[in-house]
Amino acid sequence: MLKNKLATLLIYLVAVLITVTFICILADIIIHGFSQISWGYLTESPSDAGRAGGIAPIIVSTALIVFLAIIIAAPLGLATAILLTEFAQQKTIFAGFVERCLDVLASVPSIVFGLFGNAFFSLYLGLGFSILSGGLTLACMVLPILIRTAVEGLRATPDDYRFSAAALGITRTTALVHLLLPTAMPAIVAGLILGIGRAMAETAALIFTSGYVDRMPDSVFDSGRSLSIHIYDLSMNVAGGDSKAHAAALVLIVMLLIINAISMGLAKHWQKNRIISNEIII
Amino acid sequence: MSLSRTDQHLVVGLRLCALLVASIVLLVFLFLLTESWPILNHISWSRFFTDHSWHPVQGFYNITPMLSATLLTTLGALILATPLGIASALFSRYYAPSFVATWYRRLIELLAGIPSVVYGFWGLTTLAPLIANLHPPGVSLFTAILVLALMILPTIALTVEAALISVPNAYHSGAVALGMSRWSMIIAIVLPAAQSGIVSGIMLGASRAIGETMAVLMVAGNVVQHPHSVFDSVRTLTANIALEMAYAMGDHRAALFVSGLALMIMVLGFISLAELFKWKSSYA
Known part of the structure; x- marks a missing residue:
């Protein structure tokens, strides 16, 4: 009995400890970062290696890198997910091989993606240090997440839909476009949002692919510094850059929080709609 | 069921996309190998372990200090984060x-999504000064272990909780019917039943800790040495790549790709172990 009480106490203590630690981390960033944030900080260019000025070009570069990564990865990921769920029910060797490759891809450390991106996109394909190289590298990184969530979404659609479509003589392509994909859309979008979050948080894969340049990029072939690299550079390589790094960290966290909130809101919204439409069918 | 003409076209397109996706992994390995080939070709494997130091510009390539730093930080983080992660999962499943x-x-999901560079930055500006009061220089193996433990804790907590949720309800009813206390139920029934999921969660955490770069780079101090105490500065394999890639040329660059290859092999080892446990459990 005593053991039971002691264990309960310990587990509550651990939960409190974890909560307090993480609230401290967040509070530290918010308190130190908030005083630095102003309209100017978001709309000006950095000067004096980032000690003064704002982060406007860095936000633009980050957005471009993430946008490219998702635009490249989303169609590939969706196609692979459709193949794995709709056209490989009998577990073909090819499907097994693709799944195995995805497991390995999901476990590649981000710095190794950085090495690969530098060797393949920057040097072999001659893209140099550019936003495009960074976007392509991140696309490889987020593919497993996009595919996993899309596969889960498609597997969760009821088989009745597939049988009814087949009974009506509709081609599988039509059934996919008009029935299965719309039903699985919430999961697919949730996966996209997760992927955006992952891409925005990434640093190590970008150092040797998209580079350090903090000017406003003219095109995707220019080097561009992401927000996470900006934080790293300010805190490690720029003496006296800590306060601006706090502000950049706050901006990054707020962006991630907004993305998180959107995905939660969407999930709730879709769940509600689905329940209603099911009731109407009944 | 035979496919219509449209469907056949679609399948061909989908196969091509899937092939492209699968080929990325092969490309990653191919490029790691071709980039490390120049050095593997003309010096023997053993020199990465027997050279007297890591001075790549002078042609000394001993990676063991970095290897030991990587293994020590990972091990330390696992020792700290595993009990906390399991306790955290038990809290949200059985106590709260x-x-x-x-x-x-x-909150835990949110923490899993916080960028590693932010953890590293917090460790550098807040944690390292605190530890420097305890024992200088502050940026050390110990700080790296603490920050890494914080980072993999959400991963472990979330996977363990998923494993706990999949324990059949009948087990709980059985335990209640036997008049077991909550804690005895957890120790005697729930944890053994969820064992395989817990182990694969730990392996997942381990592979994340091994591959982590930014946080460790910012708080470990980056001195290439075998640490004598937990307060010594160390440099991990990942941090070494991030620090030296910018100016590495020729054999030096190739040596960094070799360390990338070594990282990949370690991570694959952990992933296969996790798979093995999953496989064992599903056929038990």
Whole structure:
């Protein structure tokens, strides 16, 4: 009995400890970062290696890198997910091989993606240090997440839909476009949002692919510094850059929080709609 | 069921896309190998372990100090984060009232998404000065272990909780019927039943810790040495790549790709172990 009480106490203590630690981390960033944030900080260019000025070009570069990564990865990921769920029910060797490759891809450390991106996109394909190289590298990184969530979404659609479509003589392509994909859309979008979050948080894969340049990029072939690299550079390589790094960290966290909130809101919204439409069918 | 003409076209397109996706992994390995080939070709494997130091510009390539730093930080982080992660999962599954559990889980999910560079930055500006009071220089193996433990804790907590949720309800009813206390039920029934999921969660955490770069780079101090105490500065394999890639040429660059290859092999080892446990459990 005593053991039971002691264990309960310990587990509550651990939960409190974890909560307090993480609230401290967040509070530290918010308190130190908030005083630095102003309209100017978001709309000006950095000067004096980032000690003064704002982060406007860095936000633009980050957005471009993430946008490219998702635009490249989303169609590939969706196609692979459709193949794995709709056209490989009998577990073909090819499907097994693709799944195995995805497991390995999901476990590649981000710095190794950085090495690969530098060797393949920057040097072999001659893209140099550019936003495009960074976007392509991140696309490889987020593919497993996009595919996993899309596969889960498609597997969760009821088989009745597939049988009814087949009974009506509709081609599988039509059934996919008009029935299965719309039903699985919430999961697919949730996966996209997760992927955006992952891409925005990434640093190590970008150092040797998209580079350090903090000017406003003219095109995707220019080097561009992401927000996470900006934080790293300010805190490690720029003496006296800590306060601006706090502000950049706050901006990054707020962006991630907004993305998180959107995905939660969407999930709730879709769940509600689905329940209603099911009731109407009944 | 035969496919219509449209469907056949679609399948061909989908196969091509899937092939492209699968080929990325092969490309990653191919490029790691071709880039490390120049050095593997003309010096023997053993020199990465027997050279007297890591001075790549002078042609000395001993990676063991970095290897030991990587293994020590990972091991330390696992020792700290595993019991905390399991306790955290038990809290939100068995102890917390349901609305607390929902918010607690949301917090853990949020933490899993915080960028590693932010953890590293916090460690550098807040944690390292505190540890420097305890024992200078502050940026050390110990700081790296603490920050890494914080980072992999959400990963472990979330996977363990998923494993706990999949324990059949009948087990709980059985335990209650036998009049077991909550803690004896957890120790005697729930944890053994969820064992394989817990182990694969730990392996997942381990592979994340091994591959982590930014946080460790910012708080470990980056001195290439075998640490004599936990307060010594160390440099991990990942941090070494991030620090030296910018100016590495020729054999030096190739040596960094060799360390990338070594990282990949270690991570694959952990992933296969995790798979093995999953496989064993599903056929038990």
